[in-house]
Every structure is written in C-alpha cells, then in structure tokens.
Amino acid sequence: MSDNNDLSNLRRYSSEVVDGIEAAPGRAMLRAVGFTDADFKKPQIGIASTWAMVTPCNMHINKLAEEAGKGADAAGGKSVIFNTITISDGIANGTEGMKYSLVSREVIADSIEVVAGCEGFDGIVAVGGCDKNMPGCIIGMARLNRPSIFVYGGTIKPGAGHTDIISVFEAVGQHAKGELNEIQVKQIEEVAIPGPGSCGGMYTANTMASAIEALGMSLPGSSAQDAIGNDKSSDCFRAGQQVVELLKQDIKPRDIMTKKAFENSIRVVIALAGSTNAVLHLLAMANAVDVDLTLEDFVRLGNITPVVADLRPSGKYMMSELVAIGGIQPLMKRMLDAGMLHGDVMTVTGKTLAENLASVKDYPEGQQVIMPFDKPIKKDSHLVVLNGNLSPTGAVAKITGKEGLRFEGTARVYESEEHALTGILNGEVKAGEVIVIRYEGPKGGPGMREMLSPTSAVMGKGLGKEVALITDGRFSGGSHGFVVGHVTPEAFDGGPIALLQNGDRIIIDAETREISVGISDAEMNARKAKWQRPAPKYTRGVLAKYAKTVSSASEGAVTDKYL
Secondary structure, three states: OOOOOOOHHHOOOHHHHHOOHHHHHHHHHHHHOOOOOHHHHOOEEEEEEOOOOOOOOOOOHHHHHHHHHHHHHHOOOEEEEEEOOOOOHHHHOOOHHHHHHHHHHHHHHHHHHHHHHHHOOOEEEEEEOOOOHHHHHHHHHHHHOOOEEEEEOOEOOOEOOOEOHHHHHHHHHHHHHOOOOHHHHHHHHHHOOOOOOEOOOOOHHHHHHHHHHHHOOOOOOOOOOEOOOHHHHHHHHHHHHHHHHHHHHOOOHHHHOOHHHHHHHHHHHHHOOOOOHHHHHHHHHHHHOOOOOOHHHHHHHHOOOOEOEOEOOOOOEOHHHHHHOOOOHHHHHHHHHOOOOOOOOEOOOOOEHHHHHOOOOOOOOOOOOEOOOOOOOEOOOOEEEEEEOOEEEEEEEEOOOOOOOEEEEEEEEEOOHHHHHHHHHOOOOOOOEEEEEOOOOOOOOOOOOEOHHHHHHHHHOOOOOOOEEEEOOEOOOOOOOEEEEOOOOOHHHOOHHHHOOOOOEEEEEOOOOEEEEOOOHHHHHHHHHHOOOOOOOOOOHHHHHHHHHOOOHHHOOOOOOOO
16 A cells, blocks of 8 residues: 555545635534544545344345445455445335336436435545445446445355255145145245355356456455455455555546456356346446447357356355455466456456456366356356347347257237236146246336246246246346346337237247347237327335436446436
C-alpha cells in the first residue's frame, strides 16, 4: 500500500460535502455518526451491505461489511456502512412474491447509486450474497464509475446427506410421485440449509460470484470461499484496503469492465456450467458501462469454450468442494494458458489478469470436480441461444447434453407458473410433451419469475428426460433438464409463444440452435390477428413501474436502456 499520511487529494466527491464554511451543517450531521475533524480530511468509502435476516445468504453480511470498513479505515479512508435490500428466491419461488425478485436487482442498483451519489462517497465496497444483489451491486457501482470492489458473501456448507435447497424442491416432486412421504420431505427440509451462505451448487449466486471475479471486479479468490471463516473475513478487510489503493491509482469500473473482460467472464461461466441467469445479468452489467454485449457474443464464445466443471445442478459436486481444491483461480490459469482468456485486462488488484494468475498453482492430483480440456463434460457451451419462428429475437437454453440435444413434442400450454405446477404435480403433463409457461416475462409477469418449482417438480416426478419446458420467464440456477427460458418476444408483447395452442408440434434442437413450432406463417398470422394483449396485472407500485420501463430479456431486462 502507498503512504496513507495525506489522502485529502483523493476526496473528489466527499470534499463537496464536507469542505468549507457552507458545509458546516453537513459536518454537524456527520459528527453525530462518529466523524472527527481528522475524518473530514479522509476519502470516504461507502460500504454497501446487503445484510438482512430474510435469507441465510445474507444473514452474516453485517459482520463482513464491518470487516471491509476496518480495511478501508486502516488504509487511510473513512468508511461509512449503509444498507441496501435483498430478497430470497429460495423462499419466494413458486409464489406471486417471486415477481419482485428480478425487480430487486434494479432497486439495489438504484439504491447504491442514490446513497453513494447523494452522500459523496469517493469509493465503494459492496458485499453481496444472493442472486440479484450481486449484479445489482455491480450495476450501481458501474453507473457511478467511482473506484469500487465487490465482495462475495460466500457459499453455504452442504446439508446432511450432501443436500441443499434444490434437494428440498425436488423432494416436493418426489412426494407427488409417491417416492417420499411427508415425514421424509420434512427430514430433508430440516437439514438442507445448515447455516449462513449462498445456495451451495453452481446456481445463480455462485455463478455470478465467479462471473464477477472473472470480470476483474472482485479480489482473486473472493468467489470461492465459505461464508463463515477467516478467508472470507480477510477477503473483506483486503477489499476495504484495496479500494483506497484504487483511489490512488484512479482505477474505476469502466477501466475494468471492458468488452474483453466480459468475454473472460462469459467463458468462465461456460466452463463452470453456470446459470442461465448469467446471460441476463451480464447483458445488464454491460449495459451499465455502455459495452456492446449481445446474445451473439454468447453464441460466438460458446462455440469455442468447453464445459469442464462437474457441479450441481447438472453435475455431482457442490461449491464447497470446489472451494476445497482452490476455487476458480486454477481454472482461470488453465484457461489463460490455453489462450481462452484475455490476460491484459485490468482488475481491482491494480494488476492485469495475467499478473494475478502468474503464481497460481494447479488443482491437486486426483480431483474430479474440474475436468481437463481434452476430456470435457461438453465440448461447447451448455448455454445455448436458440432462434426460430417460436423465438425470433432469441431464447436461452441450459442443455448439458445429459438430457439429450434435441426434443420434439406437443405443446401443453399454461398461462402461469402456478397452473403449470399444478398440472405437473397432478399428472396432467405426460411424457413427450413440451410444457409451455407464458405471460411470465419481464413485462407480462411482471418480473420474469424463475420456474424452479415447475422444473424441480418435473425432475422429482422422474420426467426430466421425458418432457421439455419453455417459458418467457427464466430459470433458477438450480433448474436442470431440457429447459428453455427467456423466450423473446415475450407473450405480453405478442410474441409467438403467446400464439401457441395445446397440441402444437414444437422442436428444440441444441445443435442447430433452433426453437420452432410446426405451423405455417399463414396460421401464425391468423392467430396473431385474433390475439389481444391482456390487461396489466399491476397498475400501481414498483411492479407497474417495472413493467412500463423494462427492456426485453434479450437485452438484459434493464430499466434504463431507453430513457
């Protein structure tokens, strides 16, 4: 670290709040929260904490935010901790409340921008631990473009019997099939979530933590640490110190979040078999820094990037087992050495990615979590962008190959997630059918709910290889099977998914990247002529505002793209 004796010249924003006689009222307010005369001469570091007791993902983050604040103070800054919100997908999934989930990403981004912009923070550390608050933190910091670091709250430990939250969701389907009784479901429920931390597979939380580290916005190793332990506390302290160093070097998010950095992030997500939500969030994060990232970039990079991580939900191992062998840094070193990553991109260490990885050691001999590139789990991406007369502007499938690469079946159409879940659990859905769940897109839901309950019910009922599911909604990182989400244009905008009828023949082909319905253009046009947009489900409040401003899922479902 550089000399900390005089950092007053780094107070680009806070000086406007605390300097001069006219700032006396503001200084008086700050004295009440602990500022001294000396503190007014220090750069202020906002510590955005997503702490809340609404979910185990974030229940420990207050202590981590305090560690980040101690690090910033030790480096010569003045830390100020503030809160933003979080919600719990694991609790809300399958309910009307889940419509607020993706909306929360925008609320979090807005709140970080609002607080840091208003209070004049010179740098920011954000600590997040659940699906939406991670990209939300990045978007908020990116908009402000002040020296910033993201810290991941860490992963949860496995439950007894190698269980996790997806074990509970799938137990519901097994109960419907008659394989488990209520007592057995309760036994899984009681042990699957043993304490703090984000969901334990390569679901959306761990996917986004890895994506952000690969992007260069977290310190090396931040994405692969247990939620409770010295490594995570140290990660937070070092992040607080390092953001002051970024101030000295004048390194900001736009210096780090370049097109090359996003390409690195995408390729790491693919190698890890990460969540489809990464597509949505990376598009949104790129939008925040005006980087031109599109679905075509995922196609291009997917063609040349193998899947090598045998991680849940499609694989065997949990995130804690990847943590135990070294996390994603050895994988990134392998990828860099193989020419898969750009090594010349800047990161929050103040060094390039190649410099960060120079001394990283490979995985231990005999580990089975990360496969070698010459023996991949899949030779190209599991994130498959599909186009066709059913999705002219693109849909996103998560197809590892274990469920096959092509599905053809007849449509079983549902107008909401709830109706679909009922149909699956009561046996209405049959082998050979394509479950269609529509009016769940960003505008139509509104909020683009995750279809974790229906997909888990499908797996629990033993139909994982017998049916497919398509939706204009999205999927949890825990979803697996032959599933296609983000179908655009969405039903609420009159997209072809709105025109499907029971019995229509649907083809999904991961190799030709096609999603189509076997009806003629004339028939499609005739149906479109009869279609009427449904009335909005919400006319007041945050969901109504979101529906009015949100862009297509193919553009990241952002709310400030066309303002």
